[in-house]
Amino acid sequence: MKVFLSADIEGTAGIVHWDEATRTHSDYAEFHALMTGEVVAACEGARAAGADEIVIKDAHSSARNLILDRLPDYARIIRGWSGHPDLMMYGLDPDFAAAIYTGYHAKAGSDANPLAHTLTGRINRLLLNGEMASELTLNALCAAGYGVPSAFLSGDAGICADAEAMLPGIVTVATLEGAGYGASSHSPERARAMIREGVERALSKDMAGQIPTIADRFEMIIEFNNPSDAYKASWYPGAKAHGPCAVAFETTDFFEIQRALRFICL
Ligand SMILES: [Zn+2]
Secondary structure (H helix, E strand, O other), X not given: OEEEEEEOOOOOOOOOOHHHHOOOOOOHHHHHHHHHHHHHHHHHHHHHOOOOEEEEEEOOOOOOOOOHHHOOOOEEEEOOOOOOOOHHHOOOOOOOOEEEEEEEOOOOOOOOOOOOOEOEOOEEEEEEOOEEOOHHHHHXXXXXXXXXXXXXXXXXHHHHHHHHHHOOOOEEEEEEXXXXXXXXXXXXXXXXXXXXXXHHHHHOOOOHHHOOOOOOOEEEEEEEOOXXXXXXXXXXXXXXXXXXXXXXXXXXXXXXXXXXXXXXXX
């Protein structure tokens, strides 16, 4: 069994401030180690469920966060950004039995994590067919395009609730609960134990319900914090100004949503 793991940092147990997620800040040393610990715990859970290969996409910021020498010998690691629109899911293909997510965080416009955002801090809210979208929304639809179910997610309680609503049957582990600019969190050791157990359970059960239906038509509205970003985005082919601070983009092909986000937001 091959398993794909997309790893972010803003839903790692204990995290509460951008300094802790920023490679060049002295606070980062502790938190990229904690991020790595959660990834290793997920690998161990997958191994216990029968995975013989785990492909890990380092999916935060520079995509150079995980401490490589701590990863198990059955893992492959994808670092950096190729430029492919699959972004945080780059490297996934139909051969994988499941996609799992660690360190995931609440969406832009949510108060469930002080570090809530979707793709970039420049987006106020991302709407897909009228509903606020998270990175998980985009990534679970990307996985569905390959016929791959989304089996497990760990991160803040907000993204866990969103995951359960979108993907009935997904196993989640809430590492932290945000409150304004703060959060209450499990200890890292407890979070790692829950992740190990949760991934094993997730990959040992039926995952058929965890491939979301891909709509026939998508309307995406990207609301920015700054009108200058909306002006710039309005020049992407097919994008239209949507008020002074947003653009709208319509397509029948979800991959075109991914391509538009790749070029408009990143
Ligand atoms: Zn991130």
